[in-house]
Amino acid sequence: MDMKMELAKCLAEASGVDAKEIYGALEVPANKEMGDYAFPCFKLAKVLRKAPPMIAAEIGEKLHKPDFIEKVQIVGAYINFFMDKHFYAKMVLESVLTEKENYGKSHMGEGKTIVIDYSSPNIAKPFHVGHLRSTVIGNALYQIYKALGYTCVGVNHLGDWGTQFGKLIVAYKKWGSKEAVEEKGIQELMRIYVKFHDEAEKAPELEDEARLWFVKMQNGDEEALTLWKWFYDISIKEFERVYDMLGVKFDAYTGESFYNDKMAPVVEELKEKGLLEESEGAMIVKLDEENMPPCLIIRKDGGTLYATRDITAALYRKKTYDFDKCIYLTALDQNLHFAQWFEVIHKMGYDWYKDLIHVPFGLVSLDSGKLSTRHGNVVLMEDLLHQAIAETKKIIEEKNPDLPDKEEVAKKVGIGAVIFNDLYNTRIKDVVFSWERMLNFDGETGPYVQYTHARSCSILKKAPEFTLDGLDYSKLADEASMDVCKLLEAFPEKIKDAAAKLEPYLVTRHLVAISQAFNKFYHDNPILNSEPEVRQARLAVVVAVKTVLAEGLALLGIEAPEQM
Ligand code: ARG
Missing domain, CATH: 3.30.1360.70 (Arginyl tRNA synthetase N-terminal domain)
Known part of the structure; x- marks a missing residue:
C-alpha cells in the first residue's frame, strides 16, 4: 500500500x-x-x-x-x-513477508520494451575500467526495469567494425605472429595496435594502407574477414570471462559489424530525404541550426563511421523490438556524438527520436599505485576483479578464518564491493577506486550491506520456529523498529525512482540506510533472548530486512552470501 x-x-x-x-x-x-x-x-x-x-x-x-x-x-x-504504529508495522512487514522477493516489484512496465545498450567494449582492445561502469550501471538498470515489469533487451553494441581493424590487419601483417596472438590474446593485439600508431607517425602511408584494408573488409574480402573474425573470437572469449565474473548477460551481441550490410539503405534514405550533403569529398548531415558540428556519415574514402552504424542500429532496433525507450550507457565524453545522431533521426522524421536516451556517466579514477598495473598503464577489468577477490580473501581470513567456502564468498564479496562502489553515487560523478574504502565492512559499502544480510541469516538459523501466525505487532512500537519499517516501506518507491531517473544509486543508498537502521535495531533490541512474543515480532523484522537486502542487492547485480 x-x-x-x-x-x-x-x-x-x-x-x-x-x-x-x-x-x-x-x-x-x-x-x-x-x-x-x-x-x-x-x-x-x-x-x-x-x-x-x-x-x-x-x-x-x-x-x-x-x-x-x-x-x-x-x-x-x-x-x-x-x-498507528501497530497497524503500520503489520502492514509493512506482512507485505514483505508474503510477497517475499517480489516485494516492491510491479507490473507498471507490462507491454513496454526497453532496449539497453551497455558495456559495448571494443574488439581487440582491452576491457578496461571505463567499460566497467557501462556494464555495471547498464546491468543494474536492466534488473530494475525488469522488476517493474518491463521487457528488457540487453544489447552489447561491440566496437567490432571500423578503420581500427584495418590498422590491426596492417600491424599484424607487419609485426605480428600467429603464435604470439594465440598465446597472449588481446595483450598482443594491443601491442601491435600501439606499434602501428608509433610507426604511422613516421610513415603516414601506413594509414592509407589501413584504410584500404577496412574498405576490403566492407567489401567482403575473404582474407580481411578471416583475420577480423579471428581477432573477434579472441576478444569475445576474454570479455566473456569478465561477464561471467560479474554475472552479467546480454540478450544480443549485435555489435557494429552487424550493421555492415544494413547501412546502404539508410544512407540512401538520408539522401532521399535531402539530408545528405557533400563536404570535402565526405558525406555529412549539417546540424548548423542545432549549433552542432555536422554528423559525418561517409568518409571520403568511402568508409562508414561510428555514427553511421548507430543511426542504422537505432532504425533496426525500432523495427525489431518496437521499443518504448532505447538507452545508451557511455562515459560523458560521448555526449556530442549521441546528441548529433539523435538529431539526425529527428531530421529523418522519426518522432521516436525522443525515446533515444543517452545516459552518460563520469570517469573512473584510480587511487594511485594501489592497483596492479601488470600490463602497463591500462588497468584491465579482469586483473582488477581478481585483485578485489584477493584483497577480500585477506580480510575474511582475518575476520572469520573458519568460514567454509572462503574462495566462493570472497568472490561474491569482492566483486560485489566493486559493483556497489560504482553504483554508490549519481552516475555523473567520477568513481574513485580505493580498496580500503570499498572493502570496509563498516563503511557505506557492498560488504557492509552483505554483512548485514549475512547477520540476519545467522539470526534466523537460530530461530527455525519462526512463523507469521499470531504475530503481535504491538511489540514493535519502539523507535528503532519503526525506523526499519519506514525504510522497508519506502523501498518500492526507490525502485521506481531509480528507474525514472535512471539512477541506481537511489537503490544502493537505500540499502545502506536499511542496513544502518537494522544494525541499530539489533543493537538496541535483544532478539533471540527476549520473551517469546517479543522474539517472534522482532524476528519478523529480521526476515523482512534479509528479504529486502537480498532483493535490493540482486537489483544491483550483487550476490548475497548467507555467511561471510
Ligand atoms: N564501443 C564504444 C566505446 O567503447 C561504446 C559503444 C556505445 N554504444 C553505442 N551504441 N554507441 O566507446
Whole structure:
C-alpha cells in the first residue's frame, strides 16, 4: 500500500483538490514530533482562496482518517499525521513477508520494451575500467526495469567494425605472429595496435594502407574477414570471462559489424530525404541550426563511421523490438556524438527520436599505485576483479578464518564491493577506486550491506520456529523498529525512482540506510533472548530486512552470501 497516496486521497476528499497535487505537497517532517507526515495548507491557499490556518481547520473537520493513522493534529497551517504504529508495522512487514522477493516489484512496465545498450567494449582492445561502469550501471538498470515489469533487451553494441581493424590487419601483417596472438590474446593485439600508431607517425602511408584494408573488409574480402573474425573470437572469449565474473548477460551481441550490410539503405534514405550533403569529398548531415558540428556519415574514402552504424542500429532496433525507450550507457565524453545522431533521426522524421536516451556517466579514477598495473598503464577489468577477490580473501581470513567456502564468498564479496562502489553515487560523478574504502565492512559499502544480510541469516538459523501466525505487532512500537519499517516501506518507491531517473544509486543508498537502521535495531533490541512474543515480532523484522537486502542487492547485480 502506498500510504502517502492513501493520505493524499483522504485529503483530496476533504478539500476537493486533486489527489495528485496534494501528493506532491505532502511532507515527511524532519522532527518526529510534527508527525510522520504533514500537509502544509498554504499550498492550497491560492486554489481555495482562504487563509491557510482556516483551510487546515476545515479539512481537519471533514477528514476521515485512514486506519493506519492514529492521530491527526492541526497546528496553524499544518495538518500533522501520526501513524498507528501497530497497524503500520503489520502492514509493512506482512507485505514483505508474503510477497517475499517480489516485494516492491510491479507490473507498471507490462507491454513496454526497453532496449539497453551497455558495456559495448571494443574488439581487440582491452576491457578496461571505463567499460566497467557501462556494464555495471547498464546491468543494474536492466534488473530494475525488469522488476517493474518491463521487457528488457540487453544489447552489447561491440566496437567490432571500423578503420581500427584495418590498422590491426596492417600491424599484424607487419609485426605480428600467429603464435604470439594465440598465446597472449588481446595483450598482443594491443601491442601491435600501439606499434602501428608509433610507426604511422613516421610513415603516414601506413594509414592509407589501413584504410584500404577496412574498405576490403566492407567489401567482403575473404582474407580481411578471416583475420577480423579471428581477432573477434579472441576478444569475445576474454570479455566473456569478465561477464561471467560479474554475472552479467546480454540478450544480443549485435555489435557494429552487424550493421555492415544494413547501412546502404539508410544512407540512401538520408539522401532521399535531402539530408545528405557533400563536404570535402565526405558525406555529412549539417546540424548548423542545432549549433552542432555536422554528423559525418561517409568518409571520403568511402568508409562508414561510428555514427553511421548507430543511426542504422537505432532504425533496426525500432523495427525489431518496437521499443518504448532505447538507452545508451557511455562515459560523458560521448555526449556530442549521441546528441548529433539523435538529431539526425529527428531530421529523418522519426518522432521516436525522443525515446533515444543517452545516459552518460563520469570517469573512473584510480587511487594511485594501489592497483596492479601488470600490463602497463591500462588497468584491465579482469586483473582488477581478481585483485578485489584477493584483497577480500585477506580480510575474511582475518575476520572469520573458519568460514567454509572462503574462495566462493570472497568472490561474491569482492566483486560485489566493486559493483556497489560504482553504483554508490549519481552516475555523473567520477568513481574513485580505493580498496580500503570499498572493502570496509563498516563503511557505506557492498560488504557492509552483505554483512548485514549475512547477520540476519545467522539470526534466523537460530530461530527455525519462526512463523507469521499470531504475530503481535504491538511489540514493535519502539523507535528503532519503526525506523526499519519506514525504510522497508519506502523501498518500492526507490525502485521506481531509480528507474525514472535512471539512477541506481537511489537503490544502493537505500540499502545502506536499511542496513544502518537494522544494525541499530539489533543493537538496541535483544532478539533471540527476549520473551517469546517479543522474539517472534522482532524476528519478523529480521526476515523482512534479509528479504529486502537480498532483493535490493540482486537489483544491483550483487550476490548475497548467507555467511561471510
Ligand atoms: N564501443 C564504444 C566505446 O567503447 C561504446 C559503444 C556505445 N554504444 C553505442 N551504441 N554507441 O566507446
